[in-house]
Amino acid sequence: MGMKTSGQVLVLCLAFAGISTAAQADLGPLPGGPPAPTGDSIPAIVLDKDGQPTQVSMSSQISADHLPQWIATVNDSVLPILDKIPPSRGWMLRTVAVGMTVQVEVDAGKFDIGFLPRGRLVYTNNKTPTWP
C-alpha cells in the first residue's frame, strides 16, 4: 500500500487562549533511553474513505520511533509560552490539555485518512492536579 505524508502534526490547545506558534522538529534519534518497541502491530480505530469508523491494524514502528519526539516538540513549544502567562487577579490558568494529531494520506487501498489524533498531553501548574 502506498502512502505519502504531508508532514504535519496538528496540536489542539484546549481550555487555553493566546497560543499561536510554529516549530520545526529534529527527527533524528533521541539520545539515551530504552530502545523503541519494535515488530508488533497495534489495533486502531480510524475512519475509512466513506467516513465510517473501522478497525485496522497499524504498524507501530514509525510511531514508536517518533512519539517521544512528537511529545518533546509539543513540550518545547508549549512550556515556554505557559511560563510567560502572568496570573491575573482572581483568575489563573491551571491546566492545559493538548491533543496531538498526525496528518497522514494513504493513496491506495481502502483507507483515505486525514487527521489522526494521537494522544493528549495535560500540563498543569497545580501541586494536586486532576485530569480535566
Next chain:
Amino acid sequence: MNTLLVGLVGCLLLTPAAHALDLPHVPKNWVVLPEDDSSAHLPQAAALSNNADLGSAVDHMLAYEGKNIDRFAEPPPSLDLSFGKLYPKDWTPWRLEFYIQDLALTASGGIGILEMNANATLGFAWRRHHKYPSFTQPAGNALPPLPEEQPSLPIDSDASTAEIAREIEPTLQALFATGKIKDVAEARKNLLSSVSLIQNVLSTIDTEGHSNWYVSIIRFDLTVDLSGKISFGGSSLKFGDISRIRFDFRRIARIKQPKPSPTLPLPNPPTGISKVALSLKEFIISVSEDLESAANTEMPGHDFKAYQFRVGFGATQGGKIGFVKGNVTAVGQIHFGRKVVKPPVDGAVASLKKPGIFLILENHPAPAHLEFAAKNKIKMPEVAQDQVAYEVPRDLIREGLVNALKIGMFFADRAAGVSGLSQNWKVYDMRTQLDLSLTGGVGLATINVLAKGFQSSFEIDYFNEKF
C-alpha cells in the same frame, strides 16, 4: 481555543482490515445492547472474543504506549517567579503531568487505539510517578492558601438570594448584550428564580446520608428564549431560543461566614420547574443508594477503585427525571463522588435495595427499540412525538451498575498489570463510557455514538490506589 501548528514529519503504516476478525474484540454482550442485537445488521462475531485474548490485546496496547512515553526525555520544570507575589500556595512550575491514551470500540466490538476525532470509550491517564527535583519557593513569594476550591460559579447550598443574584449578574449582562432578549426584567427574574430553585433542591440533598456516593458536581443546562423564558435542557436549541447557559454546582468546603440578609425577594419559580426539581431530588437519592449497593459487590484485591460516576439526566415533558440514552436532550449531568477512604455504610446495604422504577429517556427511538419494548412488556408511561420514556425496575438498574463496574474493572486491572513496565509513568486514572439498555443492562459506548458528540449514559472513573 486556538490551534498550535507544529511542523513535523510523521507517518503511520496502516493495514486494511481484510483480516479484521483476527483483530481483538470485546465480548459481544459487552457492547451490543439487547434492543440492538440484530445479527443481520452486525458483522460476524470476532475470533478473538474471549477475555484472555482481549486482556492480552489490551495489555499490548497499554504496554506499547507506556514504553514509548518512557523514551520521552523530559526536561525538568523551570522555576520562573518573575511575576512576584501572585502565586498561590499550591502553585508549581508548569509541567507535563498526564499523557492520555484513548481506546475506542466499533459497533461490533472491535477495540483499538482511537485515531479519529471522537470521544473515547476508554481513557487511560498515564502520570509521571517519579518526582521532579525539589524546588523551594522564596519566602514571601506566595499568597496565603486558598480557603476553598474555587468553582466557576460559586453558588452553594448556603448562598443567599443576594449572593446568587450577584453571581449570575455577569451571565445576565452577557445575555443582554446580545440585544435579542425583549423582556430583560423577565429574563432576570426567571433566571434568578431557576438558579435559586436549583440551589434549594441541592440544599435538601446535602442532608441525605444514605450512601458513600455524594453529588460532587451537578450541571444544569438552561435555555433562554426571546421573551426571557427559561427552560431546562438545551443541547439542541430551537427557533426562538437565544442562548444556552450552563451552570456547574460544585460541592465545596465553604468557610462559614455571617450570611448577609437577602436583599431581593425570591420570585415564584417558573411553571413546571418545581416538579422537575422534586423529581430530580428523588432521582439523585435513588441513584446514590443504588450506587452504594452496587459498589458493595466489588471484590477486594484490585489496585484500581471506582471513585467517580457521571450520569446524564433528562426530563420528560411531564417533568419527570430519567437517565438519558443515546441522543436525548440532556438537562444536565450529575457527578457522584465516592468517599473512598470511608468504609461502606454498615447496616444500610440491605435496605438500600429498594423497589421502584427509573425512567430511561430516548429521543427519536428506532422502531426496533419500540418493538423490543413492546415485546418485552417494558412500560412506556410517556410517549411524545420525539421522546419516549421507558420504565425500568430499580433492581435491574442495580444489576446494570454492578456489571458496569465489573466491565470497567476488567480494563483497570489490565492497566494495573502493565504499570510496572514503564520506568517513569504509570496509569493513574481510567475512565470508561457506557450506554444504558432498555433492560437496565449496560454496554460499552461505541465510536458510532461517541463520534456524533452524544453523551453516554454513564461514565465511571477509577483511580490507582497503588500509584
